[in-house]
Amino acid sequence: MHSARPHHRSSRRKTCADHRQAATSRLRRAGVLDDLPLASALVSGWRFQPAEVAYEHRTLLFGGPVSFALSGLASLCGNRRARRAAERASAAQWRDLGPIEVIATPERLLVLHEGSWWSVWYSAITNIAHSQNRLEMHFVGDPPYLLVGDVAAVAAVVERSVEHASVLSDGIRAQ
Secondary structure, three states: OOOOOOOOOOOOOOOOHHHHHHHHHHHOOOOOOOOOOEEEEEEEEEEEEEEOOOOOOOOOOOHHHHHHHHHHHHHHHHHHHHHEEHHHHHHHHEEOOOOOOOOOOOOEEEEOOOOOEEEEEEEHHEEEEEOOHHHEEEEOOOOOEEEEEHHHHHHHHHHHHHHHHHHHHHHHOOO
């Protein structure tokens, strides 16, 4: 807490422990880098997942018996077309996550997305596909991730760590 005493002006600047701690924590990437960063990259992220798409159900009926039937049929066809377009748009496909920062550590990937750090644990990865500028990671119960950009250093760490984790888990199962 700060004291209620008046401060004396001085050429030396003094800071309390609370301010020093807050200033240093900002430099540590929001406090998530407790383990050693091995590689980092700024890439474009993608996720293979469905999306919720709403469509408007419209019904326009007017006129006498013939006009009423024709306008009803036209509304029916229009609603069917809108529903099919919404189904196609909501189907699982690669969805752009935008630019993300990725840091590879010995046990996980740290992903900075929309101002928040997320962990992708290597133990959860079941399959990796790596080409020149693409790293695709598959998981048991979650949609896959795709990182596009300069991912060579990050991919090397991920591949090595996933292989190491699978060797360890195979050794534990054998015992």
